[in-house]
Amino acid sequence: MYYFYPDRIFIMSEKTTIYDIAKELNITAATVSRALNNNPKISQSTRKLVLETANKMNYKQNRLALALRSGKSNNIGVIVPRINTNFFASVIRGIEEELHPEGYHVIICQTHEDENREIENINTLLNAQVDGILMSVSNLAEDNNHYIERVVKKNIPLIFFDRKKDMKDVSSVTIDDYQASYQTTQHLIDQGCNKIAFFSGDRSLEIYRERYRGYEQALLDNNISINKEYIITVKSNVIEGQEATEKLLSLDNPPNAIFSTSDFAALGAIQKLKENGIRIPEDFCVFGFGNEPFTKFMELTISTVDQSPLEMGKMAAQVFLDKINNQNSKKTENKVVIMPKLLIRQSSTRIADN
Amino acid sequence: MYYFYPDRIFIMSEKTTIYDIAKELNITAATVSRALNNNPKISQSTRKLVLETANKMNYKQNRLALALRSGKSNNIGVIVPRINTNFFASVIRGIEEELHPEGYHVIICQTHEDENREIENINTLLNAQVDGILMSVSNLAEDNNHYIERVVKKNIPLIFFDRKKDMKDVSSVTIDDYQASYQTTQHLIDQGCNKIAFFSGDRSLEIYRERYRGYEQALLDNNISINKEYIITVKSNVIEGQEATEKLLSLDNPPNAIFSTSDFAALGAIQKLKENGIRIPEDFCVFGFGNEPFTKFMELTISTVDQSPLEMGKMAAQVFLDKINNQNSKKTENKVVIMPKLLIRQSSTRIADN
DNA sequence: CTGTTAGCGCCTTCAT
């Protein structure tokens, strides 16, 4: 059966509501709504009729109205320091891939490492009535969690990924940074390196504390004493890697390996080492962190730790879905830890590992 | 003056509406609304009172209600093939940076180069009542624009960036691909290369047609005949770059330069050339496209074309804002063309250019 | 099975 409403075509191209359909069929909007929502209490015939007419009139549900009524916006907010790095872009991609099929939209916000923008972003997202917030924190201060607690109080699922804070009732998805760091250090030791420098990130962030802990423990377990001069805090960029390496090479007792918790700093290190005629990996091993795409494109491929960002995004999304769907899991915190993958490449391979 | 409502603290922490404020002050919600929105017809005293009380009760405007009423969601949709590449991530970053201060949220959708997902995404975004759509098209078919036209018909601003289609009433922001390509080819000729191969992308996309056109014209203008064997269509990855290069090297009359419209393919080319003991740039020049971060990290830095993705995102956002704010510009199409920047690095530099 | 009613939170005429 076909319906033609030639004289109403223009109106239809504007926007159709369930009232328009109801009027067309001489029924009530409620009935239309029921038909559209597969409510069981409705006859097959009217359902069919409504569906066909809706289709004919090009009806599209207004999700804003639905959102207002249900209190659910079907949007979730993602807060990251920045989007244009491989890591965060991949996490977001993972989140998006997991949530889109479930009907959620992802709203992204960047903090640029500014804690005020982080607070601002949270407020905006709460304001926008998001159904959940997934974030990688930028605010390093331990004591200023007030604005984050507001999210928890509102009973809105909050999930940290990668850069987390330790908070009650907040779930998180991270990799096992301690393990990653321990294994890397052990690997370097296995390669014959006994003087291993460590490029740390800002240790007010838990991930960097964990990485340091892994490094330290591996040294201890191998009876290698810790040399404070080998431990340098660097930002994640090439220049700081170069500078730190320069500092190391000028020591009376320079190291013979660098474990950099940043791929970019590792690259800077390699450049500086080559400049000084030091052979890699024969004289000196270098290990990065993050599996930035360029690490495998280099002439000398760089060993690094893969953080499975896509997987991390998907896991974070799943934790969110679990919280939304299971009332009982809503209150409990859920700490997912992903195992890191060591990618052992040329910059650290003197001896075949396996 | 301060207000304390100790017995209502719990209720306040739930959610405050303008009705709650009205009740508190024994006035009407309409008045509260007016006070909050700086409506002139209201006394200073009540405005002050309302503002203070709203603050005290931790009132936050429900943007969903506002959206439903006004028909404006304050969300805009961004559709890209994928998010985890430097180019698209940077464009999105630009869009976000420009639109966030204006109170807009960015909803991102990925097509994975699948035209069905593109259609799906557009429907979802329209459904979600976005105020505008910014997209880089994946659907290559010239004839299937029906679903895009629906956006235009609904009078929702639509702006293409980078990968555009030529459509009436649709604005776009692109770089001048023809110029980029012409200049690059000219540069290679200036370096003494007279047999320049061309790695093209899929020429159903306008950007790749334009790049080919620039290449062709530059050759013609220099009286260099076009050799069909030198023109190879490759996907944007390392492997295809290697394969194409292998093919070129096996020719009776191999080229002495490659202009690759993909940085990844350019990298593959360089690897393959080195493998064959060909010196770059002495024997052979290579030029990429896109300014992927790795191009400047290589031992041999790769010449490439910068597409100003951040700028492109910002421009696209500005075109959108202009359309929203100026009724008269809403109908007219606005084609912004950004000048590309040639980054001449080691892989193509025999002779100093300037 | 279907209709009636009401309300999600906000803003904006229309009165007063």
Add this chain to the structure above:
DNA sequence: ATGAAGGCGCTAACAG
């Protein structure tokens, strides 16, 4: 300057 009323589009409770 403020109040009253209605509606954005949808669904759920309550009647029949």
